[in-house]
Amino acid sequence: MTLRSNDRLSLIEPRREFEYSYRSLIEEIKSLREKPVPFPLSFEYARFDELLKRLNDDSKGIGIPEGFVANSSFWLVRDDAEIVGVSNLRHKLTPTLRLDGGHIGYGIRPSLRSNGFGVEILRQTLLRAKALGLTQVLITCSKNNIATVKVILANNGVLDSEEYFPPRNDFIQRYWIDLGVSAI
Numbered sequence: 001m002t003l004r005s006n007d008r009l010s011l012i013e014p015r016r017e018f019e020y021s022y023r024s025l026i027e028e029i030k031s032l033r034e035k036p037v038p039f040p041l042s043f044e045y046a047r048f049d050e051l052l053k054r055l056n057d058d059s060k061g062i063g064i065p066e067g068f069v070a071n072s073s074f075w076l077v078r079d080d081a082e083i084v085g086v087s088n089l090r091h092k093l094t095p096t097l098r099l100d101g102g103h104i105g106y107g108i109r110p111s112l113r114s115n116g117f118g119v120e121i122l123r124q125t126l127l128r129a130k131a132l133g134l135t136q137v138l139i140t141c142s143k144n145n146i147a148t149v150k151v152i153l154a155n156n157g158v159l160d161s162e163e164y165f166p167p168r169n170d171f172i173q174r175y176w177i178d179l180g181v182s183a184i
Contacts, residue, residue, distance in 0.1 A: 009117075011074045011087070011124035014055045018075060019048045021083040025109050038088035038105030040073045061091075069094060074128065076121040084109050084117050087125040091132060100165055100172050102138035103129060118151040126155060130179040137179060143171035152177070 014022075026045065029036055036042045040058070045051045057063050061070035069092050076085040087106035090097060097103070104125050108117045122139075129137050141148040143162060157175035165172040 008079050009084070009120055009124070010077050010080070011121065011128065012077055013059075014052055014073055014075055016048065016052060018077065018083055021077075021081070022048075022075070025083050025086070028110050029107075032110055034110065037107040038073070038086060040071075040088055041086055041107065067094065067096065069097070072128065072132075074121075074125060076117065076124065084112050085121040087121050089125055089129055089132070093138060098138065098174075100140050100168065102140040102174070103134065104137060104139050114147065118147065119154045122151050122155045126177060126179060135179050137177045139175045139177065140172050141175075142168070143173050149173065 012018075022045065026036070026041065029041065040055060043051055043054060054063075055073045059070065059072040064070060069090050071088055071090045074087045074089070075083045076087070078084050085106060085108040087104060090101070090103050093103065104122065106118065106121050106125065108121065126137060138160075139152050139157060141152065143149075152175045155177055157177050160174045160176050162171055162173045164170075
């Protein structure tokens with residue numbers, strides 16, 4: 001279903017009331033044998049309250065594994081009923097995230113892709129980044145991921161660099177988005 005002008009889209013912190021929608025999102029991704037993106041979608045979720053606690057702790061920097069940074073996960077919810085996408089905002093960059101990962105990763109429910117939800121989830125996550133005090137955000141993606149490139153460009157992304165990244169056997173592009181007043 002395409003993004004409609006009367007859709008009510010909210011970027012929320014993870015909540016128990018969306019457990020069924022979250023589980024259906026994960027099952028949809030698994031049924032296509034896709035890699036879960038962003039990375040928190042790969043977290044164990046059988047005990048949903050434990051997942052919610054982990055996501056909350058991650059946002060506060062509690063119990064973060066070595067090499068990781070505090071990060072906040074958000075769910076893009078349509079009409080207070082369905083999770084259409086998930087984003088993850090890293091609060092700062094590490095040398096590794098500067099190469100691949102950046103500040104923000106996001107994913108849209110497979111059955112709802114190419115309908116404008118990617119532009120909206122990134123736009124709203126950029127607002128969260130700005131509220132966190134970030135003035136610029138780095139977003140990385142595969143050069144071949146044309147849909148994501150379009151989403152980044154629609155949110156005022158500026159290509160900074162592109163290079164071959166052996167761990168992914170792919171060319172990675174790095175875009176910066178200035179969170180100044182005119183950007184979002």
